[in-house]
Amino acid sequence: xxVAANRxxxxxxxxxxxxxxxxxxxxxxxxxxxxxxxxGSRVELIPEIANHLISSGGKRLRPMxxxxxxxxxxxxxxxxxVKLAASVEFMHTATLLHDxxxxxxxxxxxxxxxxxxxxxxxxxxxxxxxxxQAFKMMVDVGSLTALSILSDASAIIAEGEVWQLAxxxxxxxxxxxxxxxxxxxxxxxxxxxxxxxxxIAGKGEAxxxxxxxxxxxxxISFQLIDDVLDYGGIAADLGKNTGDDFxxxxxxxxxxxxxxxxxxxxxxxxxxxxxxxxxxDEALARARSLIERHATLEATIERARDYGAQAFEAxxxxxxxxxxxxxxxxxxxxxxxxx
Amino acid sequence: xxVAANRxxxxxxxxxxxxxxxxxxxxxxxxxxxxxxxxGSRVELIPEIANHLISSGGKRLRPMxxxxxxxxxxxxxxxxxVKLAASVEFMHTATLLHDxxxxxxxxxxxxxxxxxxxxxxxxxxxxxxxxxQAFKMMVDVGSLTALSILSDASAIIAEGEVWQLAxxxxxxxxxxxxxxxxxxxxxxxxxxxxxxxxxIAGKGEAxxxxxxxxxxxxxISFQLIDDVLDYGGIAADLGKNTGDDFxxxxxxxxxxxxxxxxxxxxxxxxxxxxxxxxxxDEALARARSLIERHATLEATIERARDYGAQAFEAxxxxxxxxxxxxxxxxxxxxxxxxx
Numbered sequence: 212x213x214v215a216a217n218r219x220x221x222x223x224x225x226x227x228x229x230x231x232x233x234x235x236x237x238x239x240x241x242x243x244x245x246x247x248x249x250x251g252s253r254v255e256l257i258p259e260i261a262n263h264l265i266s267s268g269g270k271r272l273r274p275m276x277x278x279x280x281x282x283x284x285x286x287x288x289x290x291x292x293v294k295l296a297a298s299v300e301f302m303h304t305a306t307l308l309h310d311x312x313x314x315x316x317x318x319x320x321x322x323x324x325x326x327x328x329x330x331x332x333x334x335x336x337x338x339x340x341x342x343x344q345a346f347k348m349m350v351d352v353g354s355l356t357a358l359s360i361l362s363d364a365s366a367i368i369a370e371g372e373v374w375q376l377a378x379x380x381x382x383x384x385x386x387x388x389x390x391x392x393x394x395x396x397x398x399x400x401x402x403x404x405x406x407x408x409x410x411i412a413g414k415g416e417a418x419x420x421x422x423x424x425x426x427x428x429x430x431i432s433f434q435l436i437d438d439v440l441d442y443g444g445i446a447a448d449l450g451k452n453t454g455d456d457f458x459x460x461x462x463x464x465x466x467x468x469x470x471x472x473x474x475x476x477x478x479x480x481x482x483x484x485x486x487x488x489x490x491x492d493e494a495l496a497r498a499r500s501l502i503e504r505h506a507t508l509e510a511t512i513e514r515a516r517d518y519g520a521q522a523f524e525a526x527x528x529x530x531x532x533x534x535x536x537x538x539x540x541x542x543x544x545x546x547x548x549x550x
Numbered sequence: 551x552x553v554a555a556n557r558x559x560x561x562x563x564x565x566x567x568x569x570x571x572x573x574x575x576x577x578x579x580x581x582x583x584x585x586x587x588x589x590g591s592r593v594e595l596i597p598e599i600a601n602h603l604i605s606s607g608g609k610r611l612r613p614m615x616x617x618x619x620x621x622x623x624x625x626x627x628x629x630x631x632v633k634l635a636a637s638v639e640f641m642h643t644a645t646l647l648h649d650x651x652x653x654x655x656x657x658x659x660x661x662x663x664x665x666x667x668x669x670x671x672x673x674x675x676x677x678x679x680x681x682x683q684a685f686k687m688m689v690d691v692g693s694l695t696a697l698s699i700l701s702d703a704s705a706i707i708a709e710g711e712v713w714q715l716a717x718x719x720x721x722x723x724x725x726x727x728x729x730x731x732x733x734x735x736x737x738x739x740x741x742x743x744x745x746x747x748x749x750i751a752g753k754g755e756a757x758x759x760x761x762x763x764x765x766x767x768x769x770i771s772f773q774l775i776d777d778v779l780d781y782g783g784i785a786a787d788l789g790k791n792t793g794d795d796f797x798x799x800x801x802x803x804x805x806x807x808x809x810x811x812x813x814x815x816x817x818x819x820x821x822x823x824x825x826x827x828x829x830x831d832e833a834l835a836r837a838r839s840l841i842e843r844h845a846t847l848e849a850t851i852e853r854a855r856d857y858g859a860q861a862f863e864a865x866x867x868x869x870x871x872x873x874x875x876x877x878x879x880x881x882x883x884x885x886x887x888x889x
Contacts, residue, residue, distance in 0.1 A: 254713040309678060313671040332652040335674055336711045339648060342678075343705030346685060350697045358689045358697065366682030372675045374593040 226547035228270065231537035235278040238293055242274050245297040249344045260325050260337045264304050267322050272433075272541070273404045274300045279541075280408025280422050282534035283526075291411040294348045295357060299404045301345035302361070306368060306400075308338035313376065314459055357407045364403035371395025382470050382482050384462050393434045394427065401430030405538075421525045425538065428522035433545045435515035438463035439508050440548060442499060454495045460485050464514070466498070468507035477501055512549060519546050565886035567609065570876035574617040577632055581613050584636040588683045599664050599676045603643050606661050611772075611880070612743045613639045618880075619747025619761050621873035622865075630750040633687045634696060638743045640684035641700070645707060645739075647677035652715065653798055696746045703742035710734025721809050721821050723801050732773045733766070740769030744877075760864050764877065767861035772884045774854035777802035778847050779887060781838060793834050799824050803853070805837070807846035816840055851888060858885050 232239075250261035274296035281292035310316070311324040312331045318324060326334040342365070349358050375392045378384055405426030409418035441456040442465055456463050462485050470481045480497060483489040502508060522542045529535040571578075589600035613635035620631035649655070650663040651670045657663060665673040681704070688697050714731045717723055744765030748757035780795040781804055795802050801824055809820045819836060822828040841847060861881045868874040 252709055252712075254709055254716065256712055256716045257709065309674050312674060331670070332715055333712065335648050335651060336708055336715060339681075340705055340708035340712060342681065343701060343708050346701035347698075347705055350694060350701050353694055355689060355692055355694070359686075362682060362685035362689050366679055366686055369675055369679035369682050370591055370593055370596065373591075373595055373672065373679060376671055376675060377593065377595050 225540060226543040227540055228272075228544045230533070230540040231275050231279050234282060234533050234537040235275045238278045238282075238296070239271065239275060241290070241293045242271075242278070242296045242300070245293055245348070246300060249297060249301070249348060250341070252340070256329065256333060257337055257340055260308075260329055260333055261304065261341060263322075263325055263328070264307060264319075265300075267319070271300060273303050273400060276401065276404040276426060276429075276538070276541070277407055279534045279537045280405045280426075281411055282408075283529050283532055283538060284409045284412035284414050284418060286408065286412035289411075291352045291354065291357075292408070294352045295361075295407045295411065296404075298345040298348045298361060299400065299407075301341045301348070302365060302368075303400060305338040305341040305345070306372075308334045308341070310372070313372065314461075316455075316459065318455070352411070354407075354410060356410045360403045360406050360410065364399045367395050367399040371399070380460055380462070380486050382462065382478070382485055384467060386464065386467055386471075389462070389464055389467055390431065393431050397434040398427045398430030401433070402426035405429075421528055425522050425525035428518045428525065429542055429545065432515045432518035432522060432542070435464055435511050435518070436545055436548055438465055439511050439515070442502055443508055443549070457484070457495050457498055458490050460488060460490060464511045465502050465507040468510050469498075469501050469505045472505040472507070473501060512546075515546055519543070564879060565882040566879055567611075567883045569872070569879040570614050570618050573621060573872050573876040574614045577617045577621075577635070578610065578614060580629070580632045581610075581617070581635045581639070584632055584687070585639060588636060588640070588687060589680070591679070595668065595672060596676055596679055599647075599668055599672055600643065600680060602661075602664055602667070603646060603658075604639075606658070610639060612642050612739060615740065615743040615765060615768075615877070615880070616746055618873045618876045619744045619765075620750055621747075622868050622871055622877060623748045623751035623753050623757060625747065625751035628750075630691045630693065630696075631747070633691045634700075634746045634750065635743075637684040637687045637700060638739065638746075640680045640687070641704060641707075642739060644677040644680040644684070645711075647673045647680070649711070652711065653800075655794075655798065657794070691750070693746075693749060695749045699742045699745050699749065703738045706734050706738040710738070719799055719801075719825050721801065721817070721824055723806060725803065725806055725810075728801070728803055728806055729770065732770050736773040737766045737769030740772070741765035744768075760867055764861050764864035767857045767864065768881055768884065771854045771857035771861060771881070774803055774850050774857070775884055775887055777804055778850050778854070781841055782847055782888070796823070796834050796837055797829050799827060799829060803850045804841050804846040807849050808837075808840050808844045811844040811846070812840060851885075854885055858882070 246265060250265060251258050277296040277299055278292050286292055307319065308325055311319060311326050312334050316324050317327050325337070349361055371392050371394070375396065378388060378392070402423045403426070405422040406419050409422055438456065441453055441463070443453070466481065466485065470478055473481065480501070484494050484498060519542045523539060526535060526538040526542070529538070585604055589604060590597050616635040616638055617631050625631055646658065647664055650658060650665050651673050655663050656666050664676070688700055710731050710733070714735065717727060717731070741762045742765070744761040745758050748761055777795065780792055780802065782792070805820065805824065809817060812820065819840070823833050823837060858881045862878055865874060865877040865881070868877070
């Protein structure tokens with residue numbers, strides 16, 4: 212297996228976010244400054260809401276990918292990587308603001324969502340503002356290729372969200388359908404975040420394709436592990452209550468696999484829970500026991516590992532450097548969130 | 551007065567949209583095709599919602615400004631004007647989708663809003679998708695200057711919306727505050743739509759500044775006339791119920807001026823109506839009579855005419871051409887919507 216083979220070559224720590232934190236530390240300080248400055252506005256409500264999310268303890272994985280990918284391709288001077296990383300984080304933040312409105316979520320990372328504090332209206336509009344600011348930063352970098360990658364991602368993410376909205380409550384959603392939604396909603400931004408690295412370093416299509424593949428596979432792996440954590444993690448670890456996806460009627464891979472493996476009576480239970488909203492505590496307990504019976508968390512983790520191996524392989528072609536090791540370690544880190 | 555002086559030089563029809571319709575007809579056919587194609591998606595809900603708005607009888611004034619401005623500066627070949635015009639219309643459509651969610655509006659141009667048919671969630675997400683598609687088209691044009699103008703406008707529009715949300719329900723809003731909101735929410739896109747014309751024609755800062763000024767003044771004039779129509783127009787004309795602004799608690803210039811001219815008892819009425827939501831039919835009748843007593847529709851029209859004169863003057867510096875005449879006639883058209 213490729214992952215195992217590559218592992219042997221390395222002596223760095225595995226399954227840790229520390230490598231990428233160390234490699235990107237200097238640039239991330241600049242990214243954080245830029246984020247604070249671009250979230251500013253004479254309209255006070257904007258920084259208030261933006262900072263609520265920005266300072267809420269997210270890992271800033273996506274902008275770190277941009278920085279590490281740029282470094283791994285030899286781009287270290289200038290500020291293009293800083294501006295693009297901040298753009299990526301703003302695109303992500305705007306998506307979260309709109310997502311919470313669409314999902315009617317009350318909690319994110321253990322904190323009240325912006326919409327419960329300031330309302331849906333402000334969340335929609337501040338999301339729009341951050342998206343506009345993201346594009347301003349990208350334009351400032353002056354790379355039409357980077358702009359093209361990120362604007363494509365922006366449309367793909369929204370398209371994925373609409374698709375999920377239309378298909379979300381149907382238990383007939385297939386594994387392939389679900390993976391296509393994850394590909395659009397989550398993996399597209401990971402892929403774009405990583406792909407702009409070689410672009411600003413002046414590299415060609417081969418390097419771009421490798422980073423696109425790396426980011427995409429990592430994003431899918433990351434989301435699948437999130438899905439697992441929602442049924443099995445510990446609330447304090449994730450800053451998220453477990454069972455949230457179930458209670459919000461979000462059909463994720465562990466549920467799809469349990470439905471497909473279930474008998475008629477179990478299928479009827481899932482339809483009632485996800486399509487009709489019979490998703491109280493008792494139903495959640497039943498859901499957990501069915502997921503356990505059919506071992507679908509394990510099956511989901513297995514798929515996450517497969518995508519992780521693809522991500523690992525894609526980044527393994529990079530010349531050896533601390534930044535390459537950081538990109539490799541992040542793959543293991545995402546999966547090792549499962550204990 | 552400048553308007554009068556310039557009028558003498560021309561023999562074309564005035565106060566009509568026909569001139570710009572004729573001048574832009576060929577390119578607008580391409581814009582409409584592009585709009586339909588870019589509103590498409592394998593996710594059926596997207597074209598369904600987008601076409602509901604796109605085909606709802608809007609005048610497409612903004613994209614026509616882009617086309618006419620490009621033509622007036624000698625850009626006639628190529629497709630940059632078509633792509634930018636479609637981008638401008640998508641930015642506008644995305645704003646309308648989000649606005650209706652924020653304002654909880656049920657009608658637009660006499661038709662049910664997307665949010666009443668498909669829900670707030672889909673309206674937010676399809677707006678995001680159209681914004682992403684707008685940026686893709688801009689990137690496709692390849693002009694970083696045009697991208698900069700339009701992404702700035704995107705952030706300014708959202709900022710204006712948040713400001714309005716924060717300040718909207720306060721009767722202490724001054725005329726200057728209100729004009730600043732109109733400048734951001736409406737005029738910024740008119741200004742950007744006009745300014746990209748000289749940009750793709752390869753003209754310099756003087757031409758850009760003139761078109762920016764033209765678009766901005768026209769946009770403010772346009773919005774002030776809309777404000778007047780909401781208290782005085784005929785429902786069928788505007789495709790909008792008169793009194794909507796009042797019932798939604800939107801503080802517009804006729805109201806601000808009536809409040810400022812009113813005695814203590816009248817001020818108390820306006821506060822109760824706009825801040826506390828006492829805005830039923832009886833209150834609307836009272837509002838109309840106060841607006842009439844203080845002649846604030848006339849005062850608002852006067853300001854609209856002043857901005858119109860500024861727009862007229864800015865476009866008058868263009869070399870004589872059918873496209874210039876179209877830009878000039880649109881100014882009169884916007885104001886002459888008042889009968």
